[in-house]
Amino acid sequence: MSHPIIEVEHLSKRYRLGVIGARSLRDEVRSFWQNRLGAIGEESSSSDEIWALRDVSFAVHPGEIVGIIGRNGAGKSTLLKILSRITEPTSGRAILRGKVASLLEVGTGFHPELTGRENVFLNGAILGMTRREIARKLDDIVAFADVSAFLDTPVKRYSSGMQLRLAFSVAAFLSAPILLVDETISVGDFGFQNQALRQIRKLADEGRSILLVSHNLYAVGELADRVLLLSSGSIECLATPDAAIRAYLGKAANPSAVAPASPDASYELTVSDCRVQGTPRGQQPHLSCDDAISISFHIQASSIISGLYGCLEIQNAHGTTVLVSDTFDCPPNVLETIDSGSRTVTIEIPPRLLAAGTYTIDLSFGNRAVLDKRRIHQPGVIGTFLVQDFRSMRQHQRAGYFSTLLTWRVD
Amino acid sequence: MPSVPAETGLMDREIVIQPRHPWFSLDFRELWEYRDLLILLIHRDFAVKFKQTILGPAWFILQPLLMTLVFTVVFGNIARIPTDGLPPILFYLSGLLTWNYFAQTVNATSATFTANAHLFGKVYFPRLIVPLSVAASGVFAFLLQLALFTAFWIYFRFFTLAGDRFGVGAGLWSLPLLLVVVAALALGIGLWMSALTARYRDLSHLVPFLLQLGMYATPIIYPFSTVPPSWAWVLSFNPMTPLTEAFKMALLGQGLVTIGGLGYAASVAIAVLVTGMWAFHYVERHFIDTV
Numbered sequence: 001m002s003h004p005i006i007e008v009e010h011l012s013k014r015y016r017l018g019v020i021g022a023r024s025l026r027d028e029v030r031s032f033w034q035n036r037l038g039a040i041g042e043e044s045s046s047s048d049e050i051w052a053l054r055d056v057s058f059a060v061h062p063g064e065i066v067g068i069i070g071r072n073g074a075g076k077s078t079l080l081k082i083l084s085r086i087t088e089p090t091s092g093r094a095i096l097r098g099k100v101a102s103l104l105e106v107g108t109g110f111h112p113e114l115t116g117r118e119n120v121f122l123n124g125a126i127l128g129m130t131r132r133e134i135a136r137k138l139d140d141i142v143a144f145a146d147v148s149a150f151l152d153t154p155v156k157r158y159s160s161g162m163q164l165r166l167a168f169s170v171a172a173f174l175s176a177p178i179l180l181v182d183e184t185i186s187v188g189d190f191g192f193q194n195q196a197l198r199q200i201r202k203l204a205d206e207g208r209s210i211l212l213v214s215h216n217l218y219a220v221g222e223l224a225d226r227v228l229l230l231s232s233g234s235i236e237c238l239a240t241p242d243a244a245i246r247a248y249l250g251k252a253a254n255p256s257a258v259a260p261a262s263p264d265a266s267y268e269l270t271v272s273d274c275r276v277q278g279t280p281r282g283q284q285p286h287l288s289c290d291d292a293i294s295i296s297f298h299i300q301a302s303s304i305i306s307g308l309y310g311c312l313e314i315q316n317a318h319g320t321t322v323l324v325s326d327t328f329d330c331p332p333n334v335l336e337t338i339d340s341g342s343r344t345v346t347i348e349i350p351p352r353l354l355a356a357g358t359y360t361i362d363l364s365f366g367n368r369a370v371l372d373k374r375r376i377h378q379p380g381v382i383g384t385f386l387v388q389d390f391r392s393m394r395q396h397q398r399a400g401y402f403s404t405l406l407t408w409r410v411d
Numbered sequence: 412m413p414s415v416p417a418e419t420g421l422m423d424r425e426i427v428i429q430p431r432h433p434w435f436s437l438d439f440r441e442l443w444e445y446r447d448l449l450i451l452l453i454h455r456d457f458a459v460k461f462k463q464t465i466l467g468p469a470w471f472i473l474q475p476l477l478m479t480l481v482f483t484v485v486f487g488n489i490a491r492i493p494t495d496g497l498p499p500i501l502f503y504l505s506g507l508l509t510w511n512y513f514a515q516t517v518n519a520t521s522a523t524f525t526a527n528a529h530l531f532g533k534v535y536f537p538r539l540i541v542p543l544s545v546a547a548s549g550v551f552a553f554l555l556q557l558a559l560f561t562a563f564w565i566y567f568r569f570f571t572l573a574g575d576r577f578g579v580g581a582g583l584w585s586l587p588l589l590l591v592v593v594a595a596l597a598l599g600i601g602l603w604m605s606a607l608t609a610r611y612r613d614l615s616h617l618v619p620f621l622l623q624l625g626m627y628a629t630p631i632i633y634p635f636s637t638v639p640p641s642w643a644w645v646l647s648f649n650p651m652t653p654l655t656e657a658f659k660m661a662l663l664g665q666g667l668v669t670i671g672g673l674g675y676a677a678s679v680a681i682a683v684l685v686t687g688m689w690a691f692h693y694v695e696r697h698f699i700d701t702v
Contacts, residue, residue: 084534086533087699099426114458118458122452125447126536127534131447
């Protein structure tokens with residue numbers, strides 16, 4: 001194995017809260033002296049500091065795609081910002097053996113008055129390429145972005161999809177051996193997303209190394225060779241995509257994430273023992289599209305709660321809600337009549353409904369009698385499950401939200 | 412193990428990211444590597460100016476022309492401030508030529524951080540490229556205005572009676588050098604202001620005001636020779652004074668130029684530029700974390 005192309009050693013980043021925007025000159029002078037003194041050795045750990053990253057070490061080899069996942073605030077973006085040299089680490093270091101290109105958000109570095117061609121050059125130069133390099137790649141960039149007819153049109157007349165494609169193409173075709181991708185691929189239409197993911201795979205096959213931050217677990221799972229799971233600024237694990245995603249989803253369904261019932265309520269409602277297909281929370285059941293998926297939990301109320309209803313939302317890996325069900329769907333509302341004692345509630349999703357992928361289950365309870373209709377109890381994410389398509393010809397190649405098989409009838 | 416395509420040839424470049432030393436470090440090699448970005452940013456400045464306006468490049472000429480006309484009427488004809496025996500239009504235009512370049516460079520560079528916060532938050536490149544591109548694209552406006560001046564110069568020199576009262580002065584050859592000193596001074600002040608406005612946003616309102624004050628503290632609408640000796644020393648503190656005078660000397664053969672004055676201006680320019688780069692660099696390290 002050759003040298004790693006990215007080596008990250010004990011990288012930490014501290015942000016000081018409250019140091020936002022302008023300050024007075026006096027604070028400035030004081031903090032300057034504090035910094036000088038602090039540099040001598042004593043480590044202050046005041047409460048207005050947060051460590052966005054803490055002692056993160058890993059290595060990436062040429063040709064490898066490493067996905068970075070974690071909850072909001074876990075330090076994914078901070079890590080990428082340090083590696084792209086937008087911000088400095090507080091301690092530790094990273095060695096990059098090659099130029100770095102970042103996939104920019106749509107419009108970043110694009111000037112609306114300039115033509116597509118001018119913007120390709122400007123954006124490429126911002127990413128550190130020379131005009132010669134860009135000129136050599138121009139045809140590829142334009143062909144991939146599919147904007148050749150509009151190359152000399154100001155970008156302000158482009159649709160947002162065209163701008164996105166062009167921005168992606170610039171970064172994807174320029175010859176930096178390290179590519180940092182932050183959520184860019186989760187926008188745009190489905191067709192382009194797939195095209196972009198394929199291009200990322202191709203770049204890796206050519207020997208480029210790619211760091212991919214995404215909430216799209218499906219994309220990360222499909223693309224990445226290894227996945228880095230960050231949690232509160234530290235590495236939770238660096239493992240195969242399956243293992244890391246499982247660890248992440250197990251984490252998301254941790255009971256600590258359950259919000260308590262509102263304290264002013266005169267009744268109590270507890271939800272426990274949430275299971276998907278009999279598998280308890282914290283483990284991710286692997287299901288087939290051909291199975292009916294049963295979701296069950298125990299519910300215990302202190303008394304009859306009039307107006308109580310429940311709401312279940314199923315979200316896919318993109319965070320899109322694909323299915324909503326509540327207790328009014330099949331009258332009478334069964335929750336309105338439950339009294340003290342533990343009951344088991346079961347909801348069944350019919351087979352061949354959800355497309356293959358990972359899903360999270362979000363549960364909440366409301367009270368119709370409360371005027372502002374606020375949710376009275378929010379267990380939140382109570383479980384996750386993975387659905388796979390084993391039986392149909394298309395299997396995982398099937399795009400879309402459903403796995404329903406339709407009959408083609410010829411008369 | 413697949414290898415990175417040979418055409419890139421970038422594998423040898425090792426970048427080490429670690430907490431930087433707070434003191435000055437300027438990576439000239441890196442600036443050089445990003446020279447194409449400098450060129451494209453200059454191109455962008457022009458392309459955008461030309462595309463957004465009907466008159467396009469004419470604005471570069473119209474602005475000083477109108478200013479000169481106003482000065483001629485207000486200060487020349489009404490206030491009757493002398494112009495060293497020079498045709499007022501040439502006198503004002505020569506002063507504005509230098510001052511416009513200076514003021515526009517200071518003004519535009521002082522907004523470096525505030526105007527580019529979004530871009531700076533997304534992608535790395537040597538930040539100094541942005542103010543450098545501003546100072547460089549200002550040179551084109553300067554050249555256009557110099558062409559305007561030359562046209563007036565030819566007219567007054569050969570087609571009016573005032574023509575024998577002035578001529579090209581000694582040191583016309585030094586014009587590019589003078590411009591470099593003005594650019595260094597403007598860039599230095601602009602870098603300081605950009606660093607300060609990144610921290611204290613309200614200072615950005617002060618910049619145009621200070622520039623206006625600065626113009627009156629520079630011999631542009633009045634000749635240095637008419638300033639009473641009791642005030643002349645105050646004016647001599649302004650590094651733009653010897654520079655403006657040297658421009659007038661080079662273009663019109665009139666002006667108070669001393670080696671000491673020019674040496675002073677050059678020293679101030681270098682000092683301001685070096686400390687300005689330091690301040691810019693200092694703020695650059697923390698700016699993104701505080702936006």
